[in-house]
Each structure stands twice: as C-alpha cells, then as structure tokens.
Amino acid sequence: MTExxxxxxxxxxxxxxxxxxxxxxxxxxxxxxxxxxxxxxFPRPGWVEHNPLAIWDSVVHVVEGALASGxxxxxxxxxxxxxxxxxxxxxxxxxxxxxxHNAIVWQDTxxxxxxxxxxxxxxxYRFAERCGLPLATYFSGxxxxxxxxxxxxxxxxxxxxxxxxxxIDTWLIWKLTGGPDGGVHATDVTNASRTMLMNLRTGQWDDxxxxxxxxxxxxxxxxRSSAEAYGTxxxxxxxxxxxxxxxxxxxxxxxxxxxxxxxxxxxxxxxSFLLLNTGTDPIFxxxxxxxxxxxxxxxxxxxxxxxxAIAITGxxxxxxxxxxxxxxxxxxxxxxxxxxxDNGGCYFVPAFSGLFAPYWRSDARGVIVGxxxxxxxxxxxxxxxxxxxxxxxxxxxxxxxxxxxTLNSLKVDGGMTxxxxxxxxxxxxxxVPVVRPMIAETTALGAAYAAGLAVGYWGSIEELxxxxxxxxxxxxxxxxAERDREYRQWKKAVERTFDWVGRD
Amino acid sequence: xPGTIQSVERAAAILRLFRSRSRRLGVAELSSALGxxxxxxxxxLRTLRQVGFVDQDAETGxxxxxxxxxxxxxxxxxxxELRALTLSGADALAVRSKESVRVGxxxxxxxxxxxHVFRPxxxxxxxxxxxxxxxxxxxxxxxxxxxDPLAAxxxxxxxxxxxxxxxxxxxxxxxxxxxRLRSRGWDADIEERVVGEASIxxxxxxxxxxxxxxxxxxxxxxxxxAGGEPRPDLxxxxxAAARSVADGRTGWGERGGKANVx
Ligand SMILES: Nc1ncnc2c1ncn2[C@@H]1O[C@H](COP(=O)(O)OP(=O)(O)OP(=O)(O)O)[C@@H](O)[C@H]1O
Ligand SMILES: [Mg+2]
Numbered sequence: 126m127t128e129x130x131x132x133x134x135x136x137x138x139x140x141x142x143x144x145x146x147x148x149x150x151x152x153x154x155x156x157x158x159x160x161x162x163x164x165x166x167f168p169r170p171g172w173v174e175h176n177p178l179a180i181w182d183s184v185v186h187v188v189e190g191a192l193a194s195g196x197x198x199x200x201x202x203x204x205x206x207x208x209x210x211x212x213x214x215x216x217x218x219x220x221x222x223x224x225x226h227n228a229i230v231w232q233d234t235x236x237x238x239x240x241x242x243x244x245x246x247x248x249x250y251r252f253a254e255r256c257g258l259p260l261a262t263y264f265s266g267x268x269x270x271x272x273x274x275x276x277x278x279x280x281x282x283x284x285x286x287x288x289x290x291x292x293i294d295t296w297l298i299w300k301l302t303g304g305p306d307g308g309v310h311a312t313d314v315t316n317a318s319r320t321m322l323m324n325l326r327t328g329q330w331d332d333x334x335x336x337x338x339x340x341x342x343x344x345x346x347x348x349r350s351s352a353e354a355y356g357t358x359x360x361x362x363x364x365x366x367x368x369x370x371x372x373x374x375x376x377x378x379x380x381x382x383x384x385x386x387x388x389x390x391x392x393x394x395x396x397s398f399l400l401l402n403t404g405t406d407p408i409f410x411x412x413x414x415x416x417x418x419x420x421x422x423x424x425x426x427x428x429x430x431x432x433x434a435i436a437i438t439g440x441x442x443x444x445x446x447x448x449x450x451x452x453x454x455x456x457x458x459x460x461x462x463x464x465x466x467d468n469g470g471c472y473f474v475p476a477f478s479g480l481f482a483p484y485w486r487s488d489a490r491g492v493i494v495g496x497x498x499x500x501x502x503x504x505x506x507x508x509x510x511x512x513x514x515x516x517x518x519x520x521x522x523x524x525x526x527x528x529x530x531t532l533n534s535l536k537v538d539g540g541m542t543x544x545x546x547x548x549x550x551x552x553x554x555x556x557v558p559v560v561r562p563m564i565a566e567t568t569a570l571g572a573a574y575a576a577g578l579a580v581g582y583w584g585s586i587e588e589l590x591x592x593x594x595x596x597x598x599x600x601x602x603x604x605x606a607e608r609d610r611e612y613r614q615w616k617k618a619v620e621r622t623f624d625w626v627g628r629d
Numbered sequence: 630x631p632g633t634i635q636s637v638e639r640a641a642a643i644l645r646l647f648r649s650r651s652r653r654l655g656v657a658e659l660s661s662a663l664g665x666x667x668x669x670x671x672x673x674l675r676t677l678r679q680v681g682f683v684d685q686d687a688e689t690g691x692x693x694x695x696x697x698x699x700x701x702x703x704x705x706x707x708x709x710e711l712r713a714l715t716l717s718g719a720d721a722l723a724v725r726s727k728e729s730v731r732v733g734x735x736x737x738x739x740x741x742x743x744x745h746v747f748r749p750x751x752x753x754x755x756x757x758x759x760x761x762x763x764x765x766x767x768x769x770x771x772x773x774x775x776x777d778p779l780a781a782x783x784x785x786x787x788x789x790x791x792x793x794x795x796x797x798x799x800x801x802x803x804x805x806x807x808x809r810l811r812s813r814g815w816d817a818d819i820e821e822r823v824v825g826e827a828s829i830x831x832x833x834x835x836x837x838x839x840x841x842x843x844x845x846x847x848x849x850x851x852x853x854x855a856g857g858e859p860r861p862d863l864x865x866x867x868x869a870a871a872r873s874v875a876d877g878r879t880g881w882g883e884r885g886g887k888a889n890v891x
Binding site: 155454455540542543594597598599 | 706707708709710712713716717720721723724745746747749750751754756758
C-alpha cells in the first residue's frame with residue numbers, strides 16, 4: 126500500500142508517435158508508466174501533421190493511466206516535468222484555445238521552398254551566427270511563417286495578439302495550467318533554441334531574425350529556464366507545479382547526468398543523436414554541427430551543447446531485415462555478425478539520402494565497398510553495425526575540432542544498446558569507455574530530474590549524480606594502429622559515395 | 630508400440646498427407662485417405678489449426694500446412710534476441726535487488742551468459758557476457774535443466790564436477806533438487822560453485838510456455854541469504870523479473886506495472 130505522504134515526480138514524454146507518462150520516486154526509480162499512440166497525419170507527400178488536441182487528449186490519458194496503475198493520487202506529485210518532440214509547431218487562438226491548423230511536425234518538408242528563399246544570397250548559414258542552426262526544414266520559425274502565409278487572415282490576427290505560437294512544450298504548459306483560463310504562455314530555452322528565432326547568447330528572441338522571417342513578436346511565448354515552476358496545474362494535474370521543459374534529446378543529456386564539459390550521450394534509435402556538453406559558452410560549429418541550449422536550471426547560466434544527428438543507424442539494421450531479408454529480427458544481426466571474425470574488408474556507408482554532418486553532401490548515395498568472393502552475409506552484417514560506430518566517431522571528431530573539448534566517455538541509450546557487439550565496437554573506435562545507465566528511460570528521467578530540482582524535491586545536481594548507476598561498460602580493446610587503419614578505410618568508403626546524383 | 634497415443638499418430642498422418650507446402654486437401658479427401666470418420670478428421674484439424682500446424686484456405690475451405698510448422702524452433706529466441714527482450718526487466722531487477730543480474734541460455738553443455746547488468750553500487754565491475762557457467766552448479770543452470778528437456782539431456786551427459794563441498798555431484802540428488810525446483814518455479818545455488826557466493830534464478834518462458842532462458846541475481850551469501858535460505862524478497866523480485874520478460878512488460882512498476890490505456 127502507498128503511504129499517503131509518499132511523494133513522486135511525474136514526467137510527460139510527448140514523442141513523435143506516442144505520449145508517455147512515467148512516475149519516478151526519490152531514488153529516480155520508475156514506479157508507474159503509461160503510454161498511448163496517436164494519429165500521424167500525412168496530407169501530401171513530405172507533409173506530416175499532428176492534431177494538437179489529439180496530442181493533448183493522449184497526454185491526459187497517460188497521466189491518468191500512470192497515476193491509476195501506480196495507485197498514486199495527484200496530490201502525491203511534487204512536480205510534473207515535460208519533455209517533447211522538438212521543433213513541431215502549433216498556432217492557436219488565445220481566447221478559445223482552438224488550434225488554427227494541425228501542428229506541423231519536425232519531419233515535414235513543406236518549407237523547403239521557403240528555406241531557399243530565406244537563404245537567398247546569404248546561404249544556409251544566414252542566421253547560424255546568432256541562432257546556432259542552419260536553415261533547414263526541421264526548425265520551427267519557417268513552419269510558423271508557412272502557417273501565417275497559408276491560413277486565411279492569420280497574419281492579421283497574430284499581429285493583433287490573438288494568436289499564440291508554441292512548440293509542443295509550450296502547448297502543453299499552456300493547456301496544463303488552464304488554457305484560455307489563465308494558462309501560462311512559456312517555453313524553455315532548449316525548445317526555443319530549435320526555432321531559429323532565439324539568440325543563443327542572450328537567450329531571448331532575436332528581432333532581426335523575426336523581421337527577416339516575417340514573424341510578429343506578439344505571438345511568441347516567454348523564454349524561461351528548463352527547470353522552474355512555470356505555473357500550477359489545473360484539471361488533470363490540479364495543484365501540481367508544472368516545473369520543467371526540455372526537448373527530448375536535451376532531456377536525455379540531462380537524464381544521463383552529462384553535467385560536465387566533455388560529457389556526451391548518444392541515443393541509438395532509428396537514427397542517432399549525439400550531444401556533447403560544451404559548457405556555458407555556445408560554440409558555433411565550423412563542421413555543420415548544431416549548436417543548441419543543453420539545459421538551464423533556474424537562474425543558473427545556460428549550459429550549451431553541440432549536437433550531431435545521424436539519419437540512418439538502427440534504420441540500416443531494419444533495412445537489412447526488411448529490404449534484404451538477411452535477418453528476421455533486429456537483434457539477430459548480432460548473431461549473423463558473430464559468424465565472422467571481422468568485416469572481411471567490407472564497408473557499408475548508408476548515405477541513403479545524402480551525407481549529413483560533418484560532410485553535408487546531398488549528391489552522395491549509399492555504397493557497400495570492398496566486396497570480394499570471400500565476403501559473406503556475416504561480413505555485411507558486421508559492416509552494417511560498424512557503420513553506426515564510425516558515423517558516431519566522425520561526429521565526435523567534428524565536435525572535438527569545433528570545441529577543443531575531448532570526450533571522457535560516451536553514455537549510451539536507445540534500442541541498439543542491446544547490441545553487445547556494436548557497443549564494444551563503439552568503444553573500440555572511439556578509444557573511450559562506452560557506458561549504459563541502469564535507467565534506460567533517460568528522456569523522461571531528465572524531465573523528472575529538472576522538475577524535481579525546481580521544486581526542491583531533489584537538492585542538487587550532485588544528488589542526481591548519485592542516482593546514476595552503470596548497468597554496463599565496454600572498454601576499448603582495439604589496438605590503436607588497427608583502429609587508425611580501419612578509420613582510413615571507412616573514410617575511403619565514404620569518398621566512394623560522393624557525386625552519385627547530380628547536385629541541385 | 631505400447632503407450633502410443635492414437636490421436637497424435639493420426640495428427641502425424643494428416644500432416645504427412647500434405648507432403649508439400651502447396652498441397653491443399655479437404656476434409657472429405659483426408660477422411661477417405663485415412664479411413665477415418667469426417668467428424669474425427671475435423672476435430673484433429675481444428676486442434677492442428679489452433680496450434681498453427683495447418684491453415685485453412687479462406688476461399689476454398691481446404692487445408693494446407695501452417696506457418697507454425699515452418700517456424701518450428703523459432704519459438705526459441707537466439708542469445709542476442711534474448712538479451713534484447715530482457716534488457717529493461719534485468720535493469721529493474723538490479724535496481725530492486727541491488728545485486729548484479731545475469732541472463733543465461735543453454736549453449737553446448739553449459740550456460741552461456743547472454744546478458745549482464747552491474748550491481749548498482751558504483752564499484753568497478755567487468756562485463757562477463759559470453760562466459761559460461763556449469764549446468765549443475767549454478768542457479769541459472771539448474772533452472773534451465775529443470776525446465777528445458779534439452780538442458781536436462783545436456784546435463785545427463787556431462788561430468789558433475791565438484792567445485793566446492795556443497796556442489797551436488799550425485800545424479801540422484803540432482804534429480805531431487807530439480808523436482809523441487811519445478812514445483813516452486815525458482816532455484817538457488819548457495820556456495821555450490823564458489824565458496825561465499827550465492828545465486829537465485831527463475832525460468833524465462835517464451836511462446837507456448839517453453840523455457841527459453843533463465844534470469845537471476847548473484848552475490849555474497851550474507852546478502853542473498855538469511856538463516857541459510859535465499860531471502861524471500863529477493864526470490865520474489867527474481868520471479869517477477871522472469872514474468873515481466875515473458876509478458877513483454879518493461880519490468881518497472883511495483884504496483885501493477887505498465888498500464889495500457891489504449
Ligand atoms: N539488438 C539490436 N541490434 C541492432 N539494432 C537494434 C537492436 N535492437 C533494436 N535495434 C534497432 O534500434 C531501433 C529501435 O530503437 P528504439 O526503440 O530506441 O528506437 P525508436 O524509439 O523506435 O526510434 P526513434 O526514437 O528514433 O523513433 C530500430 O531501428 C532497430 O532496428
Ligand atoms: Mg524513441
């Protein structure tokens with residue numbers, strides 16, 4: 126039985142395909158969990174939308190579901206934190222709370238024309254010096270502009286202050302704190318850093334970017350820290366302080382306890398996201414990495430991160446399973462890879478839609494090179510796993526070149542960490558230990574930690590660090606000369622992908 | 630042949646009649662080929678269909694060999710799939726028991742460690758995935774031998790090496806221990822392999838209730854046992870972890886676990 130005075134912290138993890146609520150206890154252990162998927166809307170090729178009200182409903186359901194499954198009353202929640210799919214953009218009517226359009230999801234590419242127009246003569250990096258991001262379809266600012274241009278009468282209403290803009294954190298904070306009835310219109314610095322509209326150095330909206338993009342300042346939320354009580358819950362979380370917001374990858378960085386300069390985490394899902402803590406000054410990348418706010422706790426200074434996204438990692442394993450039929454489950458790739466000693470000279474560069482950081486070559490396409498009569502499907506399985514490790518190595522090298530910060534160790538999470546061979550290879554090619562934490566739900570944990578810090582449920586970052594436990598650790602074992610030779614081979618393979626399709 | 634079961638023989642005869650994957654047969658054809666009443670054939674087919682050994686063609690109503698027959702053996706995840714399946718349940722067990730966790734599967738005549746989670750105490754530890762344990766002198770091994778006929782066979786052919794004074798080296802005593810284990814669903818090894826060390830394990834059941842592996846904790850006797858017996862709270866954690874893997878749950882959630890609010 127639950128003692129009535131027992132207190133917990135809840136995290137709402139609002140992802141691209143599902144919403145989840147996880148409730149944590151004082152030791153950072155999971156005590157209850159509920160999850161619900163919601164509809165993905167594809168109105169045209171390249172367009173991806175979510176219904177903001179459906180997202181809100183799913184959030185209400187999972188909060189109720191988690192409380193019920195844990196036998197926990199909302200009065201036992203010391204705070205609730207939010208972590209969310211980043212960059213997805215919602216505009217709604219301030220008076221009624223009605224969204225004016227479906228949310229435009231981060232994957233949506235409808236702004237590609239607009240991006241080119243905005244880049245113009247100045248190019249893709251026109252705003253990067255201020256916001257840390259190149260012009261690309263992912264980010265929120267151009268999505269908001271598209272809505273103002275395409276929903277009749279919207280621009281005038283926005284200029285009159287009748288419309289609110291938000292990323293998903295902002296939408297949820299506003300809904301949780303009462304919506305049209307006194308809801309708080311706020312975002313956190315990590316989510317704001319994905320809009321292209323925030324000046325990274327000041328942590329405030331940048332008027333020059335706003336005017337270049339044609340966005341009225343009146344519709345923007347206030348930028349707050351990642352960990353402070355933005356307001357008090359109404360309705361489903363009546364009386365509970367809404368006390369953190371972090372983009373999903375930044376939440377994972379925080380949940381992995383990457384609190385020191387040089388701490389980094391990599392989340393291995395269908396793609397992978399590697400973030401490196403670079404301290405309290407933003408480092409503007411020369412290698413096409415993203416500069417982003419990592420977290421900001423209350424009135425302490427913002428901690429910045431460099432971010433490298435790898436488009437195809439787990440997806441390559443799925444490709445071997447679904448397109449080649451070499452394996453029947455993702456985990457089986459390790460069994461197949463273990464039938465051989467090494468890659469047999471075979472390298473697989475999955476530049477399926479070009480190469481991203483640090484190359485940025487849209488003319489590149491995937492290759493498998495080094496084929497001889499000796500090569501078997503075991504070697505191809507190995508090359509597939511090694512591709513994930515080498516792509517991560519290239520990101521780490523680019524981060525090191527940009528920041529001068531060297532990696533101490535790599536903290537890992539996500540589905541591919543079940544792959545022992547990959548994790549060992551990752552340690553081998555990085556030359557630093559690779560560490561998997563005991564609580565794999567690092568995203569939700571990061572949001573819970575930030576919310577708990579904000580309300581004093583936890584006292585300090587040091588206290589959080591004490592909860593962090595290694596579940597496994599892989600030490601580098603490869604001979605450095607061998608590692609360098611393999612890296613040269615990999616880079617040679619990467620060169621073979623260039624110039625395959627005409628540049629446009 | 631004393632002790633043959635007629636309906637099993639008949640079911641086997643039906644399966645043989647299909648011969649090839651593409652062959653489709655109706656109840657009437659089967660009944661005349663086997664010289665059995667249609668009702669009997671119908672009953673056999675219904676059971677075979679339930680277990681996935683035959684399928685029925687939706688258009689013609691005729692029967693054919695089922696997908697379940699083609700994937701015989703696929704009920705057993707391989708070592709790497711087993712690790713992926715147990716990943717979060719094993720973490721939860723380590724957190725709760727505050728001990729290290731290992732997942733084992735039968736490999737040759739021993740237990741292969743397919744997954745290892747460190748003890749959550751900040752002490753330096755080394756991953757021992759890939760190492761082997763003896764079937765007769767570890768909780769993981771005894772659990773496998775008690776629940777998986779292949780593991781029992783493997784054990785019958787291995788030398789029951791003595792590791793400590795407490796290693797069970799008599800086959801009769803071992804049979805007795807396995808019978809006890811089967812009735813309670815878990816087992817322990819108290820200093821049977823290493824003096825001062827104990828382990829507690831339970832079977833992981835896959836599809837059709839088949840045992841596909843074992844999950845357990847290990848550590849010093851003082852922590853794992855009380856009054857010479859495995860601590861009941863730790864036994865309960867181990868059993869809950871094994872069940873959470875079988876159910877495909879995350880293993881977290883002390884009170885009721887994961888809610889599906891769909
Ligand atoms: N044992 C394994 N070996 C290799 N790859 C694996 C293994 N297990 C899962 N994967 C891969 O990991 C991916 C799934 O990981 P995860 O569940 O963390 O991702 P996700 O949450 O679905 O992805 P995302 O968050 O990126 O949308 C899949 O691409 C799958 O192929
Ligand atoms: Mg995910």
